[in-house]
Amino acid sequence: MSLAGMIEGMAKESKAASRQLRRVGRAQKDSTLELLADKLIDMQADIIKENEKDLTQARKAGLSAAMIDRLAMDYNVIRGMADGLREVAALPDPVGEVSGMRKQPNGLLVGRVRIPLGVIGFIYESRPNVTVDAAALCLKSGNTVILKGGSEAIHSNLILSDLLEQALVETGLPPKAIQVIPSTDREAVKILIGLDDYIDTIIPRGGEGLIRFVTGHSRVPVLKHYKGVCHVYVDEYADLQMAREICFNAKVQRPGVCNAMETMLIHKGIANDFLPDMVKRFRDANVEIRGCPRTLELSQRIKPAVETDWPAEFLDLILAVKIVSNMDEALDHIEQYGSNHTEAIITNDYNRSQRFLAEVDSSVVLINASTRFNDGNQLGLGAEIGINTSKLHAFGPMGLEELPTTKFIVYGQGQVRD
């Protein structure tokens, strides 16, 4: 069969399974997740053997050490996946809740019920544990899912797919509720995102190139973010010691992720007190600093920034720094170069903190805290399936509660429209 025929067939089966999932209650979904957790532990030797095939291939292909690290599955990774499944099983059911039930003047009782989106297409790279995490969140929220992982993880993903299917079958759920596309062909992505008759939502996770390709070609609505160009603005009324800890954490604690700080904006009134020490601390941690002309006057250890540094997502130990004359200039800079992802202000001034919250157009806006907190778990949403910087549906981190939608239900007694 052609690749297109195969993927369309999977999408049709996913839609049919989605209809069956509408009738399934919480207990059955949870028992599938718990059974899968057991299977992962039971089969860990086999999983590691399949993962080793991917790792061998990856080393041959000369993938970076970071990529190989993300790909590798050991006993700890597998135990983490099993624990994650049990945690999702323990969360409340995100579908079924009825809200806003009110009588209309004509006696109709109108409300909304939370329902699954339907069929989700999930496109991602490297980490094979994402296969299980995403599948669990989709199943718990009553959605079926078609997973397209990175070609470098194909052996790992296929054995996980087998275990997923076994767990579904043994707990009486439709086996096609979770499917992994068994192909490494990149064309599969293009085919998947064209199937708007069967798929309700596409969630891509990966590099900006992949996301832009998906957004540019998809006929299905996409929940995504291109990149995280996150700013911390250190106001003139900041607690400078607090500002140092937060800025260091936001840049250094995990520089390769989307909620790390990429640009630090500093009010000119405290630049002299704040910047030289901060630069020293960053340089000691091997952070390269690229600054505006005013910063160069305050430290010898700053390289001149170029225009392309301001909208850059470095994902590395590199930081752009700019001194601003006032808060308006900071807000203008964020408006121009930001990615609507995560922005923080460090200040003890009440009015400025409130103004920053109100005017910054980002999915998460923080006062006196690190940008690294834009994460479903950290914000209290539980496990996260992704972050959305398009504003529809769920702006920001998306956990279990963000995967459903609502429909209207109406109880009548024969009402007709005048």
Next chain:
Amino acid sequence: MSLAGMIEGMAKESKAASRQLRRVGRAQKDSTLELLADKLIDMQADIIKENEKDLTQARKAGLSAAMIDRLAMDYNVIRGMADGLREVAALPDPVGEVSGMRKQPNGLLVGRVRIPLGVIGFIYESRPNVTVDAAALCLKSGNTVILKGGSEAIHSNLILSDLLEQALVETGLPPKAIQVIPSTDREAVKILIGLDDYIDTIIPRGGEGLIRFVTGHSRVPVLKHYKGVCHVYVDEYADLQMAREICFNAKVQRPGVCNAMETMLIHKGIANDFLPDMVKRFRDANVEIRGCPRTLELSQRIKPAVETDWPAEFLDLILAVKIVSNMDEALDHIEQYGSNHTEAIITNDYNRSQRFLAEVDSSVVLINASTRFNDGNQLGLGAEIGINTSKLHAFGPMGLEELPTTKFIVYGQGQVRD
């Protein structure tokens, strides 16, 4: 300037105005709407004069009587628009509300605030009153909007655009918060839906061809429905008199709209009692009936249905009718041919009513009421900007409350991530 340059310029100005609107409170938005209502009444003679130009053109071009009727603006239509503006002004502000504020274990206080989507591109056909209705809902929800109306209404839309701009300027709001594209070139739609750097959401309203074009080419997320193929299922436990009133209302009261019934499904157990009388009533009201083979045995006044009748949105006095052996067959039929728009069951059986609500995958599902109630006003949402049958963001009718989104706000005291 090129058309593309002009529209991109408008989109940039809309985005800049959107930033200004984030700072504007309810009182100022409401006074703009009230001033516009006054201006519509003051200027009604001029509006009617401009509308007459469109009508003359439309008659020359041989547009249908129905199209010309939708295009025409008289004193009553204008008074209705002014009343609508005052009603929107009286509604509560849909942005600014903070919800779910909770302390996380590390002391971070995390919640969500309702904010505008940003910039909306609204694409529609004929009726010039939609220009004012859509502009009012967007402004009240803090969104800026770029309106692309039908070429046949261009003179009407341009005078309304002038009045909108005057009202914005005179109340101190950014004049570019509401803009009408001053072009009848269809290429304008294609340009507009490519501007994902500036526009947050596209809402198209019109025929299925327009909507499919927009969905197929847009880089911006789209809230839309293609068509409404609405079903009423008359169960074997229906109150047949109630069923007759509801089915008649759903088909005949206003056949040209998306929430009119297009297919009637009848349980075989009551077909003999229900159908012949119902067909007589429909035929007396000039409804053409196209039925499955079993219906043909019950009435001489039914034409045989062909396969293309089942997924058809007739938008006319035509009805497809099918007799089903049981409720599963009705649900299968709706799953196969429905459009996720509006479905109703007529029954006095508790279990069947609950099963229909749970299993039908439509934006509005009704028990014992007419499909014609899928309408923002009728369901208690206030004025409606459109109906969305893609499941993201707001599945179903969208009123003022469905135009905003939420962002996360976080109050910290120096927290960093471990």
